[in-house]
Amino acid sequence: MKLYTSQTLKIYNSLSGEKEIFTPIHEGRVGMYVCGPTVYSNVHLGNVRTFMSFDVIFRYLLHLGYKVRYVRNITDVGHMVDDVDDGEDKIAKMARLEKVEPMEIVQRYTVDFHEILREFNLLPPSIEPTATGHLIEQIEIIKSIIDNGYAYLSNGSVYFDVIKFNKDYKYGILSGRNLEDMIANTRDLDGQSDKKNPQDFALWKKAEPEHIMRWPSPWSDGFPGWHLECTAMSTKYLGETFDIHGGGMDLKFPHHECEIAQSEACTGHNPVNYWMHANMLTLNGKKMSKSTGNNILPREIFTGENPNLSKGFSSGVARFFMMQAHYRSILDFSDEAILAAEKGYNRLIESIELSEKLKASEASSLDIKQWKQSCYDAMNDDFNTPILIAQLFEGIRFVNLIHDGKETLKADDIEILRETLTVFVFDVLGIKNEKAIHANTEKLDGVVNMLINMRNQARADKDWSLSDQIRDNLAHLGIQLKDGKEGTTFNY
8 A cells, every 4th residue: 555645754854954855756666775884893782773763764664655675785895994094994904803804704793783683673675785796886986986087096096086076066065064174174194195185085995915805906906995885886776866875873974975975976966865864872871882881782682691781671672762762863771761661662562462352332432543643643754753652652541541441442443543553563663572472482382392292103103204204394494303312302
């Protein structure tokens, strides 16, 4: 159902600084790119919050009936320490410290990234390209920028000429920074750099002899600039101009600013219609930091093995907690806050289950259709999840009133109430029903144990064919049996 024809969605555009009515380039279709992780370490909770925010945006667009191509990349080369052009690649540095191949680092932390996001119930993107898989596209973009006069070669490296570009376009259009002010506040390096100006950024870097990750190019054996990777991958799969580009607030400058400049220098126009930025996550009112111990890893939330936590929490509770702040607002994580979120989560799930038991009346005393629209109004207002949650709790109040006989609803309105709660909690917010999952797991365990008993009887009867059939069919379903001295065990 194409709900987008009856709903008016507004998105806060970082480029204009205003909420704008969302009008996709192609009716019924949305192209969205979100900057993915640099896979050199475990994904941290702040990153999870950003990806979760765009997961909700992805889910709501799908719910409205849009066909969405969601591209989220994996940065596996070219991202320097402290996000500068000179220094050591983060992946190469970790590989050197651990004495392994860089791609071992990439593989390890890509797997970790996927596992964590799966635990938090994030939908996978439509396409997940890697920077190393798109070197040809990056080289071709550099050639175009050079041909258009906005880049120059220096000692085997290629740099973007920001001052030349600023004469024809506007460098700083997204972040609101003024190039003249940036130049005035930059210390002159007295020829210590290959750049013409300190503001210039690398499109291609010549690799020093000790640099592990390197590829051939028309200019040198080297590696692409960090900003260039996202320009190449986003435009390859979404076109020279696409609908939405997202990422963390920290990427607005210089990363996204440079993406705009590269695209304009290559094609002559801004690549994105709506720029979206998710805000940061703090811990106990302070910025997260490993060095000070003010830090929580995602898995520590589940185990509770962190001095900042009194116990472990389910991924459903953690996700519900993160939905309680708007994606553009700073969210402060604390033990007290997630304990409160756990109570709210439990109340929400219990009320949805209670809604299944409501009895219909001949007349309705509540305006359920207006309440349902208020849920859409919240999400249509730049994906305002805290307002949506407030409306969902209003729906829970309705459930309790009807259950207690203080209000009445006709059968059709009860169905609207139940369906709206279910759709917005589970499909749009992506919150898992841990209680139902646990109950289903217990049922599945019972079925598997019954089949194990049947297999044991078949083995006792020397019916090896049936025994093997039970084992093989379970294996096909992803359930592995293991025979041991204490009997047969299984795992999923």
